[in-house]
Amino acid sequence: MNLEYNNKWLWEWERREMNSTDPTRPNISRCMTMADFAIDNNRSFDELYEKIDKELEKYANKHR
Numbered sequence: 001m002n003l004e005y006n007n008k009w010l011w012e013w014e015r016r017e018m019n020s021t022d023p024t025r026p027n028i029s030r031c032m033t034m035a036d037f038a039i040d041n042n043r044s045f046d047e048l049y050e051k052i053d054k055e056l057e058k059y060a061n062k063h064r
Helices: 003-018 028-034 045-062
Strands: none
């Protein structure tokens, strides 16, 4: 598989799943509206883990 094929497949999958009405498939946009928070994964792994730790700490403090 080449990168172009993978990108096209991923884009098609995301488009299908974003607003799926099939109850056996995820509906990404609905999940996003229901989420308590979102984490952008657009930097290094270390920064991603930092963001996750901060959100989990906020969540833990909120539900104590």
